[in-house]
Amino acid sequence: MENPTDQDLVRQTLSGDVRSFEKIVKRYQYTVFGIAFRLLKNKEEAEDITQETFLRCYQNLDKYDQGRPFAPWIRRIASNLAVSRLRQQRLRQLLPWDYVSRTLSRHQGCYSDPERALENADDRQEMAGYLKKLKPLDQLVVILRYYEDLDYEEIAYILNTTRNNVEVRLSRARRKLRRLIAESQGEVKQCSPAKKQKNSSISTSTESWMR
Structure with a gap:
């Protein structure tokens, strides 16, 4: 065969x-x-x-x-x-995040839209620094949705739960990511003009997606 x-x-x-x-x-x-x-x-x-x-x-x-x-x-x-x-x-926190740390040091605080960054393959590695701060199951649901590109039904089966539970957990994870990014932005005084422009464009283009 x-x-x-x-x-x-x-x-x-x-x-x-x-x-x-x-x-x-x-x-x-x-x-x-x-x-x-x-x-x-x-x-x-x-x-x-x-x-x-x-x-x-x-x-x-x-x-x-x-x-x-x-x-x-x-x-x-x-x-x-x-x-x-x-x-x-x-x-x-003792896991080897050297590459991620170096990347974040260049871009930290320049993302206000975690969903848009997770959809962009170039930004996912940078988002990993924030992702690791979530609870294990919240990390997993984000990974399955945005890295494995699975739909809610597939994720529900993998996690042995309901679609509604997946949607709630994913929404909670996005809110947590948004808060973590906002906190990091408060620690960084300013981004470069180019980064600010990129950040503004991301926020505008995905405003409805974040709700």
């Missing part, structure tokens, strides 16, 4: 074909690593979570409902493991 579906690979794996599970790993390794890394911001930790995710996946493959899409199921495993790891890390 040239292009087996996820369900085909699952059935073949459950029948004893280990190579089929290797194909599952290759198909989803970057997705799983991406979720873990964006939440933990540490390559080694993300690699560890990725390995554990596929181990859990293999061990529980018989519990997977083949009538549902496979991607949200494995994202749920990765998300749960990453959030648990993050909660265990208590001293999150």
